[in-house]
Amino acid sequence: MTKHIGILTAGGDSPGLNAAIRGVGKAAQGYYDMQVIGIRDGFRGLVENRTTHLDGSMLSGILTRGGTILGTSRDKPHRMLFNGKKQDMTDVIVENYLANHLDALVCLGGGGTQKNALQLLEKGLNVITLPKTIDNDVAHTDTTFGFDTALGIATNAIDRLHSTAHSHHRIIVVEIMGHRAGWLALGSGIAGGADVILVPEIPYDIEKVAEAIRGRAAGGKPFSIVAVAEGALPIGEAERFHALRERKLNASDKKERKEAKAELAALESKHANHTVDLSRQLEELTGLESRVTILGYLQRGGIPSAADRLLATRLGTACADLIHEGRFGVMVASRGELAEPVPLVDVAGYKKLVPPDHPWVISAKRLGTSFGDM
Ligand code: F6P
Numbered sequence: 001m002t003k004h005i006g007i008l009t010a011g012g013d014s015p016g017l018n019a020a021i022r023g024v025g026k027a028a029q030g031y032y033d034m035q036v037i038g039i040r041d042g043f044r045g046l047v048e049n050r051t052t053h054l055d056g057s058m059l060s061g062i063l064t065r066g067g068t069i070l071g072t073s074r075d076k077p078h079r080m081l082f083n084g085k086k087q088d089m090t091d092v093i094v095e096n097y098l099a100n101h102l103d104a105l106v107c108l109g110g111g112g113t114q115k116n117a118l119q120l121l122e123k124g125l126n127v128i129t130l131p132k133t134i135d136n137d138v139a140h141t142d143t144t145f146g147f148d149t150a151l152g153i154a155t156n157a158i159d160r161l162h163s164t165a166h167s168h169h170r171i172i173v174v175e176i177m178g179h180r181a182g183w184l185a186l187g188s189g190i191a192g193g194a195d196v197i198l199v200p201e202i203p204y205d206i207e208k209v210a211e212a213i214r215g216r217a218a219g220g221k222p223f224s225i226v227a228v229a230e231g232a233l234p235i236g237e238a239e240r241f242h243a244l245r246e247r248k249l250n251a252s253d254k255k256e257r258k259e260a261k262a263e264l265a266a267l268e269s270k271h272a273n274h275t276v277d278l279s280r281q282l283e284e285l286t287g288l289e290s291r292v293t294i295l296g297y298l299q300r301g302g303i304p305s306a307a308d309r310l311l312a313t314r315l316g317t318a319c320a321d322l323i324h325e326g327r328f329g330v331m332v333a334s335r336g337e338l339a340e341p342v343p344l345v346d347v348a349g350y351k352k353l354v355p356p357d358h359p360w361v362i363s364a365k366r367l368g369t370s371f372g373d374m
Helices: 017-031 043-047 090-099 111-122 147-168 183-191 206-218 235-249 254-271 274-286 306-325 359-366
Strands: 004-009 035-039 051-053 080-082 085-087 104-109 127-131 170-176 196-198 224-229 289-294 330-335 338-343
Touching: 004 017, 004 043, 017 035, 017 104, 017 306, 043 080, 043 090, 090 111, 104 111, 104 306, 111 127, 127 306, 147 170, 147 183, 147 224, 147 289, 147 306, 170 183, 170 274, 183 196, 183 224, 183 359, 196 206, 206 224, 206 274, 224 274, 235 254, 274 289, 306 330, 306 338
Parallel strands: 004 035, 004 104, 104 127, 127 330, 170 224, 170 289, 196 224
Antiparallel strands: 035 051, 080 085, 330 338
């Protein structure tokens, strides 16, 4: 019997999504003779039943394209803004899954998508996921597609910032994406030779950062590159942030949860300008001029690297194999050379953060790179 599968992309876009759609789609269609449809704009498209037939012509010529041909959204099935209010739309998703005669739903996404996919699995759908995000923070996979491309873009930016920082004897603070994980700032900071790397997993002391920069200036290098992850926090704020998250998680009633949530939101909105604040503080503490560069969405746009195309293709074709075998409720993870299914329950709700003693951190410390912690 021909199997019918649906593919959707959810969460922030990421280079390699089209390569993955192509990998799943071509293997499913050409090798296993399945019917493949694409669902528009993530889980919202499944609620609104907006689909497209992913035939050979749609899957052709997309390997090198950035973004996602299907469109994406950050909508969550159980809390979706619909007709002006947030509603649980999971039952509608189940209805449309059945109406489209789907035997499997492939969800391409990061941490949030894994959680959403698990909820649909619990509703009885045959769900299977792939790990994508430039943040590289999905649990139980060596890496996620999108990360390598973003790493290259951020490294290239740091390379360019070096020459201008050097010429003007300035500090340049460069903000790098990654949500609450430091992989992208750490990787590009090392590859680009940043003098200071600040990541969320290692709270920093601004005095220590300034000391490192002053030390460089005293040694005849009055310029420094500070690679700061968007989620990096100074020591005091990090403690407050973690305490509030705990309070929100363990709140005994609705009122307490609401209060913790509001305090967290206030802290996050104060944090929104942290890179600019950090730069200003460093000027004051070092007497050097400082400038800010926020790389932002440049890190997610454009053509995927060869490594991301290869990874997305490997995981995509392995996904088709697993659907053929009837293996659902799993994420197709990259483990060494292999693509391995990992139960979604072990992935959803967990984040892969940078261990403070990770080999990359140790290696950077051997070079004298400051993390603002000692
Ligand atoms: O998760 C990927 C990511 O690019 C993060 O690095 C960043 O914090 C976030 O998405 C930005 O999200 P949005 O597209 O919602 O602005």
